[in-house]
Amino acid sequence: MSCLHTGKVLSEGEGDKWCIESQAVLRHNRPVKKGAIVIELENVAYSYGGGELLSEVSLKLAPGSFHFLTGPSGAGKTTLMKLCYGALLPTAGYVRLFGADVRGLDRDDIAIVRRRVGVVHQDVKFLDHLAVSDNISLPLTVSGRAEDAAGGDLDELMNWVGLTNRADALPPELSGGERQRAALARAVIMSPDVVLADEPTGNVDWEMSQRLLRLLIELNKMGKTVLIATHDLGLIRATKAHVQARVLRISNRRIQLAGADL
Amino acid sequence: MKGFLASLRGVFVGDRQADRVVPPSGFTAQLTLFAAGAMAFLAVFALALSLAAGRLADRWGEELARSATIRIVAPLDQRAAQTDAALRILETTRGVASARALSDEEQQALLAPWFGPDLALDALPVPRLIEVIETQDGLDPAGLRLRLAAEVPGAVLDDHARWRAPLVRAAARLRLLGWISIVLITAAVAAMITLAAHAALAANAQVITVLRLVGATDDYIAQAFIRRFTLRALFGAAAGMMLGVLAVVLLPDAGEAGTFLTGLGFQGWHWLVPLVVPLLSGAVAFFATGTAARRRLKELT
Ligand SMILES: Nc1ncnc2c1ncn2[C@@H]1O[C@H](COP(=O)(O)OP(=O)(O)OP(=O)(O)O)[C@@H](O)[C@H]1O
Ligand SMILES: [Mg+2]
Numbered sequence: 088m089s090c091l092h093t094g095k096v097l098s099e100g101e102g103d104k105w106c107i108e109s110q111a112v113l114r115h116n117r118p119v120k121k122g123a124i125v126i127e128l129e130n131v132a133y134s135y136g137g138g139e140l141l142s143e144v145s146l147k148l149a150p151g152s153f154h155f156l157t158g159p160s161g162a163g164k165t166t167l168m169k170l171c172y173g174a175l176l177p178t179a180g181y182v183r184l185f186g187a188d189v190r191g192l193d194r195d196d197i198a199i200v201r202r203r204v205g206v207v208h209q210d211v212k213f214l215d216h217l218a219v220s221d222n223i224s225l226p227l228t229v230s231g232r233a234e235d236a237a238g239g240d241l242d243e244l245m246n247w248v249g250l251t252n253r254a255d256a257l258p259p260e261l262s263g264g265e266r267q268r269a270a271l272a273r274a275v276i277m278s279p280d281v282v283l284a285d286e287p288t289g290n291v292d293w294e295m296s297q298r299l300l301r302l303l304i305e306l307n308k309m310g311k312t313v314l315i316a317t318h319d320l321g322l323i324r325a326t327k328a329h330v331q332a333r334v335l336r337i338s339n340r341r342i343q344l345a346g347a348d349l
Numbered sequence: 350m351k352g353f354l355a356s357l358r359g360v361f362v363g364d365r366q367a368d369r370v371v372p373p374s375g376f377t378a379q380l381t382l383f384a385a386g387a388m389a390f391l392a393v394f395a396l397a398l399s400l401a402a403g404r405l406a407d408r409w410g411e412e413l414a415r416s417a418t419i420r421i422v423a424p425l426d427q428r429a430a431q432t433d434a435a436l437r438i439l440e441t442t443r444g445v446a447s448a449r450a451l452s453d454e455e456q457q458a459l460l461a462p463w464f465g466p467d468l469a470l471d472a473l474p475v476p477r478l479i480e481v482i483e484t485q486d487g488l489d490p491a492g493l494r495l496r497l498a499a500e501v502p503g504a505v506l507d508d509h510a511r512w513r514a515p516l517v518r519a520a521a522r523l524r525l526l527g528w529i530s531i532v533l534i535t536a537a538v539a540a541m542i543t544l545a546a547h548a549a550l551a552a553n554a555q556v557i558t559v560l561r562l563v564g565a566t567d568d569y570i571a572q573a574f575i576r577r578f579t580l581r582a583l584f585g586a587a588a589g590m591m592l593g594v595l596a597v598v599l600l601p602d603a604g605e606a607g608t609f610l611t612g613l614g615f616q617g618w619h620w621l622v623p624l625v626v627p628l629l630s631g632a633v634a635f636f637a638t639g640t641a642a643r644r645r646l647k648e649l650t
Contacts, residue, residue, distance in 0.1 A: 198566040201564035214370065214556055221369070225563050228370065230564055273563065
C-alpha cells in the first residue's frame with residue numbers, strides 16, 4: 088500500500104514509520120493520540136467532471152472539536168463530507184483520515200474508516216426489511232460484533248434518542264424526525280471518534296431540531312469530534328450557548344472561517 | 350487462500366445475523382433450486398450414458414480385438430493339410446497367444462441352426478475354422494495374411510476389425526458426447542447462477558450501498574450472497590441427483606436382447622459417481638457468485 092504525504096519533508100525511514108503508525112491507528116482501532124488530527128484536508132480540490140466545485144480547501148478536525156459547515160445549497164457541503172469519509176477521492180490535494188492518505192487506502196480500509204466515522208447522511212437510508220433496532224445496530228452486525236448489541240448499550244442508545252417504543256417498527260413506518268434520530272443512533276453506536284452530520288435537522292420542527300442538537304452536543308462533551316452541515320443559522324446560534332463551535336462557510340469554491348467565536 | 354477458506358467455512362457455518370442483512374428472495378430462490386435440480390437430473394443421465402458407453406467401448410474393444418478367425422476354404426482332400434499348415438504358421442506368428450481348429454462337433458453346433466443337427470460335415474466342402482486368440486499386443490493382420498497367402502492358398506483371415514471398429518468408434522463417441530454434455534451442463538449451471546447472482550445483486554443495490562456506508566467489507570457482503578447461492582445449488586442439485594439416480598434404478602429391464610439398454614446404468618462403485626454432481630453444482634455456484642459479487646462491488650464506492 089502506498090502512503091503519500093506532503094507538507095512536512097520526511098526522510099525515507101521517517102516516512103515509513105509515519106505511514107505504518109497511521110495505518111495501525113486505523114486498522115487496530117487504536118485511540119487517536121491526544122491533539123492529533125482525526126481528519127485533515129490539505130489544498131483539496133474536487134470536481135464531478137465539470138468545473139471545479141471545491142478548490143484549495145484546507146481543514147483540520149482536531150479531536151473533541153465542534154464545527155459547523157454552512158453555505159448555499161449546491162455549494163458542496165455534502166461533497167466535502169463525502170471527502171471526509173472516503174466516499175470520494177480528491178481530484179487534487181490530500182485527504183488524511185486518522186493520519187492515513189485516502190489514496191493509499193484499499194476498500195477494506197475504507198470500510199474500517201466508516202466504523203470510526205459516524206455519518207448521518209442527508210438522504211438517510213435504512214434496510215427497510217429490518218426493524219429499527221436492527222438497523223441501528225447494523226454497524227455492529229457488519230463488523231462481527233453483533234453480540235455487543237445484546238448488551239444494554241443498544242437499549243440505552245434507543246432510549247437516548249427516544250425511539251424505545253419504535254424499536255420493532257420498520258424504517259418506512261418512521262416519521263421524518265424519527266428517521267433522523269435513528270440515523271444519529273446508527274451513526275454513534277460504534278462509538279466513533281468523529282460524527283459527521285449532514286443536515287441532521289433537515290426535515291424536523293424547531294423542537295425536534297433542538298433535541299437532536301442536544302444529542303450532538305452531548306456527544307461532543309463525551310470527546311467526539313463533531314461536524315454538522317446545515318443552513319439553519321438558528322441552530323448554530325443555539326449551539327453557541329453550550330459549546331465553542333467553529334463555523335466554516337463554503338463560498339466561491341473556497342472554505343472560509345465565518346467567525347471563530349460564534 | 351485464507352480468505353477462500355474463511356469464505357468456504359462461512360458457507361456452511363453461517364451467521365444468522367449476516368443472513369438477515371440481505372432480504373430473503375422467495376421466488377428467485379425457488380427458481381435457482383429448481384434449475385439446479387433439473388440440471389443435476391440431466392447430469393445423472395449424462396453420467397450414466399458416458400459410463401455405460403465407456404464400458405461397452407472397452408468391452409467390445411477388448412473382447413473382439415483379442416480374437417480372430419481363419420477359414421480354410423479348400424477341396425475336401427486338402428482341407429486337413431492346409432489346416433495343419435495354417436496352424437504351424439500361427440505357432441510362429443508374433444501376437445498369437447493360442448490357436449486351435451474347431452472340432453467337427455463345434456462346427457456342427459455352429460451350423461445346426463441353419464442345417465439341422467444331422468449334417469454330414471465330412472461330405473460337404475464346409476470351410477474349416479481356426480480360432481485365434483491374440484496376445485495383449487495383438488497380431489499384425491496384414492503380415493499374417495501375406496504369409497498365409499504364400500503357404501496356405503485356401504486360408505482367409507477374418508480379424509473382426511471390419512465390423513468391430515465402427516461399433517467401438519460409436520461407443521467411444523457416445524462416451525465423449527456424454528462427457529461433453531456434463532461439461533455443458535456444468536457451464537449452464539455456472540451461467541444460470543451468474544445470472545441469478547447478478548439479478549440478486551442488482552435487486553439489492555440499495556441494501557449493498559447501506560451496508561458499505563455502515564462499514565461492511567466487500568467480503569462480508571459477498572459472503573451473504575455466496576452462502577445463499579451455494580446452498581441453493583447444493584441442495585437443489587442433491588434433490589435432482591437423487592431423482593435421477595432413482596430413475597436409473599427404475600429403468601425397466603430390457604432382457605438379454607437389449608445388451609446396450611440393460612447396460613445403461615451404473616455398476617459397482619460407479620453408483621457413487623452421481624454424488625459428485627451436487628458438490629460440483631455447489632462449487633460452481635460458490636465461484637460464480639463470488640466472481641459476480643466481487644465484480645459488482647468494485648463498481649460501488
Ligand atoms: N454525483 C454527482 N455527480 C455530479 N454532480 C454532482 C454529484 N453530486 C453532487 N453534484 C453537484 O455538486 C454540487 C454540490 O452538491 P452537494 O450535494 O455537495 O451540495 P450541498 O452543499 O450539500 O447542497 P445542499 O445544501 O442542497 O445539500 C451540486 O451542484 C450538485 O448538483
Ligand atoms: Mg447536501
